[in-house]
């Protein structure tokens with residue numbers, strides 16, 4: 565494993581005290597139990613694009629991670645915008661009630677990777693090689709790597725009381741999240757499996773969801789400590805509004821890439837985080853150079 569800054573972690577807590585390895589033997593990939601885990605997750609992903617590894621974390625790891633998040637909450641980057649499912653502008657040539665012209669609230673915040681301490685237990689789980697190997701197996705990929713982006717690689721998604729993340733598609737092929745703090749009411753993850761395909765946007769189906777017709781929608785009963793692998797390119801999804809008297813909902817979002825050393829684009833980083841780091845500038849320069857070579 566390359567010892568880049570991003571693969572360093574100095575968490576004093578052994579991984580076996582964070583992840584339930586008795587139930588989920590990620591450290592024994594030759595075991596029958598491991599094979600069953602992979603088969604089960606693959607079947608779920610093939611069926612509806614979503615697999616949950618229930619209670620991957622030990623109960624005792626939850627207060628540790630909740631405390632960690634509380635400590636880095638000062639770095640929370642909050643926003644409230646109105647989005648359509650495609651994160652795009654509306655289209656005035658289409659009816660006002662078209663899915664593309666239907667905007668709803670995306671409120672909430674995230675904590676960027678550079679807020680995490682080098683001793684972070686959440687980061688230790690994010691980077692643990694046997695977990696990466698397992699996720700790659702579930703997704704039928706030869707290997708995956710931690711997204712080398714120093715801001716977007718590992719983030720906490722926060723939904724405070726009264727906030728919601730409305731219907732949308734993800735731009736990445738898959739997302740891996742761990743729910744750390746549950747809402748007591750609301751904050752439910754809902755998705756419409758494969759509501760669109762490469763050849764068919766199915767705007768009517770999307771409109772139905774936007775109008776609260778939940779016929780095609782499934783609601784995940786996630787609990788704190790669950791890990792979710794989700795393919796969100798074709799499955800419209802949202803997190804419902806967290807009730808006003810609920811605690812904040814926090815998920816740890818683990819970003820991985822198929823290639824090592826990937827860093828986010830400069831302009832996109834500026835949009836998302838309001839700033840960039842020298843690593844983003846350097847990556848952009850090396851992209852420009854390699855583009856020149858191809859010309």
Ligand SMILES: O=C(O)CCC(=O)C(=O)O
Nearest residue numbers: 721729734741753803815
């Ligand atoms: O916080 C979550 O559960 C995931 C929210 C989501 O859909 C996203 O971040 O794209």
Ligand SMILES: [Fe+2]
Nearest residue numbers: 733734796801
């Ligand atoms: Fe999403």
